[in-house]
Amino acid sequence: MSILANKKVIIIGDRDGVPGQAIEECVKTNSDATVVYSATECFV
Incomplete structure (x- = not known):
């Protein structure tokens, strides 16, 4: 059972840390969550 189930x-x-696509792959492989939006932004 996952917290995101x-x-x-x-x-x-x-952009300089963990990109959105990497987080998305972790969520997809480790939970039953549905990713509705994923983006990588540059916070300057």
């Missing part, structure tokens, strides 16, 4: 997830990654 049967939830909808919005992912905002950081």
Whole structure:
């Protein structure tokens, strides 16, 4: 049972940190969550 089980997830990654696509892959492989939005932004 995951904390994200049967939830909808919005992912905002950081260009210089962890990109959104990497977080999305972790969520997809480790939970039953649905990714509704995933992006990598540059916070300057």
